[in-house]
Amino acid sequence: MNSDRFRQLLDAPGPFASVYFDDSHDTHDAEAQLELKWRALREQLEEQGADEAVTDEIGRAVLDLRAPIGRSGRAVVASADGVVLNEHLLRPTAETVVRVSDLPYIVPIVELGVPHPTYLLVVVDHTGADLTTHIDDTLHSETVDGGGYPVHKAAGAETSGYGDPQLRTQESARKNMRAVADRVGELFDQKNIDTIFVVGEVRSRSDLIATLPERLRDRAVPLQAGARHSGADFEDIQRAIEAESAKQRLSVIDSAAERFTAEVGRQSGLAAEGLGAVCSALRQGAVDTMIIGEIDDATVVADEGMTAVAPNADVLSEQGAAPAKTLRADEALPLLAISVGASLVRTDERIDPADGIGAVLRYAPTLH
Template identity: 55%
Template sequence: MHSDRFRPLVDTEGPFVSIYFDDSHDTQDAAAQLDARLRDVRKHLEEQSVDTAVIEAMDGAVRGTHPPVGRSGRAVIASGDTVVVDEHLIRPPTTTVIRVSELPYLIPIVEHGLLHTVYLLVAVDHTGADVTLHRAGRVSTQTVEGEGYPVHKAKSAEHEFGGAQPRVDEAIRKNIREVADRVTQLVDESGAALVFIEGEVSARTELVAALPERVAEKAVQLQGGGRTAGTDQAEVQHEIGQEFLTRRLATIDDAAQRFAAGRGTGLAVEGLADVTAALRDGAVDTLIIGDLGDATVVADTELATIAPDADTLSDLGAAPERTLRADEALPLLAVATGAALVRTDERLSPADGIGAVLRYAENSSAG
């Protein structure tokens, strides 16, 4: 997962409140269930003496966005009364996670979040399209109505050879081009990483063919859905979730292969000592996060120097001013240095629950 989306957290002062919960909208009482979860979250935050303004800001962020379709999780991270991160997750967490800490907690997003927070969903037919822009949990939809007419196929050979069919074909091409132009404009303006396309096979195929190559390579055709009333949006969202899951697994697989290949060559390290050393040097290309448990690291006041223990930090000429959870500090330091983040699965089990693929070979490991 690219870390650019978390960059605002690096420049934000704590303490932070990080919340992860199930906000699925797949039952008739989904709204009531959400209310109950938010009341529970509020209770826990009040017990931890979190300011009311922070609680209200987080509650308002959740209630103020379009509800998801089907199974979903939610990630909300706030600093003070400002919500810095607000994202939907492909899968809801098994239990609600609430942390009030010096640093934000990112791992559940790395594990269950969308690889790309900005994407388009295009429901297309031969008359136009409904184009929905998804941007970090915010949803906006617009309609493109093509001016080409008629778009219905000729129903007789007489019409077919009498000139009606070419007019129909040209009308369809005109409408598809209008949709392609608008989709291209939205991709360029929003930086969308993926374009999901639903609708009849012919309309989907024609739209992809009409897109410029830089946009067409981002297109993913969905088997379900369409522009007609009564479309099963839960099925569409399931397909989108499966596509993101497939891409996440491919990212883990790539990291696992690079990690295995880098062992013994200086291009991969594992364990708290060596990974913190690589992070200090800005050498980490991809941080591989496993089960860190309650492990801690120490840092100076500004988090400019970090080490697995106070002695190592002192040897580096820094005063051990802060003791931090490793599962919060290491991902945030990776974000600060532009490293990608990957949550491990059974293919990866680095020492101490942490590993890294490096940008370049390090000459020596931490002492």
């Protein structure tokens, strides 16, 4: 997962409250259940010493976000200034998580967060398209009508004196596709869109993608989720988007696992595993992709400004830094990875790095 989406956490003041819970909306009393869940979450936040104003902000975030479709999880991360992250997860975490600590806890978002927080949905046919932007869980829809008619050749049409009607319908369809492609390009640039999902019958999808500028074609993902004006259900489209997100997530994990295993195997110095090696690589800005496994309750030691981090106070002192705080590794290491622009991957059983933490490196560090 690209870590840019988390960079706002670097400047947010602590302490942080991190909350993860089952936010499914698949029963008739889902809203009442959400109220009960929030009461339990609030009690845990208060027990851990969360500021009352921040707790109130989290409550508004929990209750006011647009309801998910079906089964879902929720992530809310707040700093001392208020809510920083508030989003749905692909599925609930295995258990409810409530933490109040010096640093934010983002591992569940790395594992289950929707990788397309900003996307454009295009439901297209040869007359135009319905466009919906999805930005920070806010939806905005519009319709593009290319104005080209007819797009279907009339049965029994004669060509004498009027030219070939097939050519006219083909040009009308192309005109409409160009209008849709132009608007898609405008929205992509204006809204910083990550992915373009395209829904429609097969020919409409393929014609639109072929009409898009070359720079956008690799961002376009066709979905088999019905056709325009066919009564396609938004929930079906949402499930198709989530399925595509899950597939892409597995592809990212596969790629990271292959790179990590290959570099460890060839002893190239371009992979690190274990708290000591990964802390060393982070200090030198060498981490390209951090691979997060089961870190459990491991801790690291940092200086006052968190400019240096090590597995223990002795190692930190050897680096000329004064130990000032002991932090949970599953909070500190992802945040340091964000600070050096590294990607974050939550691994599964295919790789098991030492101490539950590994990294693919940009270059071989001078120290390990």
